[in-house]
Amino acid sequence: MEKYKVVIPAAGQGKRMKAGKNKQFLLLDQVPLLIHTILVFEEDILCDGIILVINKDEFDDVKQLLLEFGIKKVEKLVVGGKERQQSVYEGLKSIEGDPIVLVHDGARPFIQIDKIHKLVSAFIKNGSATIGTPVKDTIKEVVDGKATKTVDRSRLWAIQTPQAFRHSQIYRAHQTAESNNYFGTDDASIMEYIGESVYIVEGDYENIKITTPEDLLFGEAIIGKRKGEFK
Ligand SMILES: Nc1ccn([C@@H]2O[C@H](COP(=O)(O)OP(=O)(O)OP(=O)(O)O)[C@@H](O)[C@H]2O)c(=O)n1
Numbered sequence: 001m002e003k004y005k006v007v008i009p010a011a012g013q014g015k016r017m018k019a020g021k022n023k024q025f026l027l028l029d030q031v032p033l034l035i036h037t038i039l040v041f042e043e044d045i046l047c048d049g050i051i052l053v054i055n056k057d058e059f060d061d062v063k064q065l066l067l068e069f070g071i072k073k074v075e076k077l078v079v080g081g082k083e084r085q086q087s088v089y090e091g092l093k094s095i096e097g098d099p100i101v102l103v104h105d106g107a108r109p110f111i112q113i114d115k116i117h118k119l120v121s122a123f124i125k126n127g128s129a130t131i132g133t134p135v136k137d138t139i140k141e142v143v144d145g146k147a148t149k150t151v152d153r154s155r156l157w158a159i160q161t162p163q164a165f166r167h168s169q170i171y172r173a174h175q176t177a178e179s180n181n182y183f184g185t186d187d188a189s190i191m192e193y194i195g196e197s198v199y200i201v202e203g204d205y206e207n208i209k210i211t212t213p214e215d216l217l218f219g220e221a222i223i224g225k226r227k228g229e230f231k
């Protein structure tokens, strides 16, 4: 199967985590969150290089961590932007040629290699792909505290990352979004913005994004389960 490059946006502020620092450096099972994420791609034989998008003032800390954990596949450290979309775009700008590019949140440490490969296969078959899971809760639209609509759950998916694209297509989509001042919350929405379809691959509910304090508890439980500490 064709190899890929992965852009890992990790240049956020972690405001919702309320940890007083970038959540990427918080420890899960004694290892920084960002390192957990990077190690998955470090181990994946299909991963041909990691482009890490980080905050300018965190370069030294990140370089130290990469050395400490023996990370070899990070080929570029790129300065992020104010929004996630801008950070991803900066990462895309640093890639040469036209490889398959995955975009994966630094804050999603529980992605597993089999799901990455499932996503890449879907990309090769369909031309674009992202991973997600069917919504489990009832979703309602709320205006001024009142439920105004219950959305048909049968067609709703909670979209995660990684998301897979051909570099030239996602780069063009970001160029168009930037010139039109369009902001999407994921890269698939930017592809949709330029009229491209994005195919959804069913992933794992464990592929959570570490966003708010309770996600750290869920994360420790996922690690415990994977270490066989409990079923
Ligand atoms: N300007 C930004 C904003 C976010 N991200 C990254 O995009 C991923 C998903 O974003 P999110 O979970 O929202 O992280 P933060 O923006 O840090 O969180 P918050 O919104 O709570 O500040 C994270 O790995 C984050 O570091 C980024 O690279 N650049």
Ligand SMILES: C[C@](O)(CO)[C@H](O)COP(=O)(O)O
Binding pocket: 084, 105, 158, 159, 160, 161, 185, 186, 187, 209
């Ligand atoms: C890209 C993403 O993880 C897909 O669910 C999500 O949109 C990121 O949102 P955030 O607010 O930037 O964390």
